Amino acid sequence: xxxxxxxxxxxxxxxxxxxxxxxxxxxxxxxxxxxxxxxxxxxxxxxxxxxxxxxxxxxxxxxxxxxxxxxxxxxxxxxxxxxxxxxxxxxxxxxxxxxxxxxxxxxxxxxxxxxxxxxxxxxxxxxxxxxxxxxxxxxxxxxxxxxxxxxxxxxxxxxxxxxxxxxxxxxxxxxxxxxxxxxxxxxxxxxxxxxxxxxxxxxxxxxxxxxxxxxxxxxxxxxxxxxxxxxxxxxxxxxxxxxxxxxxxxxxxxxxxxxxxxxxxxxxxxxxxxxxxxxxxxxxxxxxxxxxxxxxxxxxxxxx
Numbered sequence: 496x497x498x499x500x501x502x503x504x505x506x507x508x509x510x511x512x513x514x515x516x517x518x519x520x521x522x523x524x525x526x527x528x529x530x531x532x533x534x535x536x537x538x539x540x541x542x543x544x545x546x547x548x549x550x551x552x553x554x555x556x557x558x559x560x561x562x563x564x565x566x567x568x569x570x571x572x573x574x575x576x577x578x579x580x581x582x583x584x585x586x587x588x589x590x591x592x593x594x595x596x597x598x599x600x601x602x603x604x605x606x607x608x609x610x611x612x613x614x615x616x617x618x619x620x621x622x623x624x625x626x627x628x629x630x631x632x633x634x635x636x637x638x639x640x641x642x643x644x645x646x647x648x649x650x651x652x653x654x655x656x657x658x659x660x661x662x663x664x665x666x667x668x669x670x671x672x673x674x675x676x677x678x679x680x681x682x683x684x685x686x687x688x689x690x691x692x693x694x695x696x697x698x699x700x701x702x703x704x705x706x707x708x709x710x711x712x713x714x715x716x717x718x719x720x721x722x723x724x725x726x727x728x729x730x731x732x733x734x735x736x737x738x739x740x741x742x743x744x745x746x747x748x749x750x751x752x753x754x755x756x757x758x759x760x761x762x763x764x765x766x767x768x769x770x771x772x773x774x775x776x777x778x779x780x781x782x783x784x785x786x787x788x789x790x791x792x793x794x795x796x797x798x799x
Contacts, residue, residue: 545771555768562772572773574748575756578663582752583731585667586674591723593671594678599712601679602686612683616676623673627740630669631656634741656742659749666737666750673737674730678723685719686712721792725785732781753777 508516545562549555566572597615601608618626633640634655642652655665689712697707713720735754738744744751744759751759753773761770 541771541774544768545775547768549767550765551767552765558768562769563776565769566773566776571748571751571756572753575751575753578748578750579732579734579752581663582667582670582734583728585664586670586731587724587727589667590671590674590678590727591720594675594723595682595716595720597675597679598682598686599708602683612679615679618673619676621673623736624740626673627669627737630665631741634665657746659747662742662746662750666741669741670731670734670737674727678727681719681723682716685716689715721788725788728784728788729781732777732784 544555546557546559547555548558548562601612601615605611636642636652636654636657639655641655645652653661655661693711693715694707697711702710733754734752735758738750738752738755739758742750744755754777757770757773757777760766760773
């Protein structure tokens, strides 16, 4: 009896512990309320909304899975899916390769490397709208900086954002430039976590810099590379700001992506249920791609 009583008393919180829990709940509550109000509730609501036909004016009608079935027969949805895949295939490999090369360069003891790291990270914290406006001016056919340089080289001006051939590559280049600093910082952290003794031992054995990169840096950096690749894929599937500000989905729908198409259906055509269904399809696609990356990481990610 005495033993059980002592155990019961030991499980009770002391007044100090209760105060600590109360203060913890007080400081966490605003974040939890904000998350519930602006993330959790809209997500759950959108799932229910995807089963309705609603244009914000007339009363909503329950249609079940008809919105999802309509997606399968929507040629514009498959076109924007192809555009999104094109954008992802362009931004992810190029962004990962360039950010890794930049991290390797700025890891060295170069003069002004702190300034260079800051300069490369500035576009990440800059507004997408502001960056897109600057790049839209650079790409301008008549007086854009890029075409001015081409004119000096004797090359005729190019309609970077007005032709179906160059519009998506132009957006890809801008996106890679803007997000380069984020991946660079992640790679720098991964590089600094590799013990220097590995490189010293390899140098003693006569390994060249290229051999050290392939045999030491890349294998030990694979978890970081995996993280950057996963985050880049997720981000590229949700691209919107660049498309909206630079091309508006044009020309001839050549740069319209899934999120941009969802925006058009929801806030231009007022097909809220159909837009919600597409949003959940996008979530499923991102979820499947993430699972596949997690599944096959064991074949190329090295864990020490």
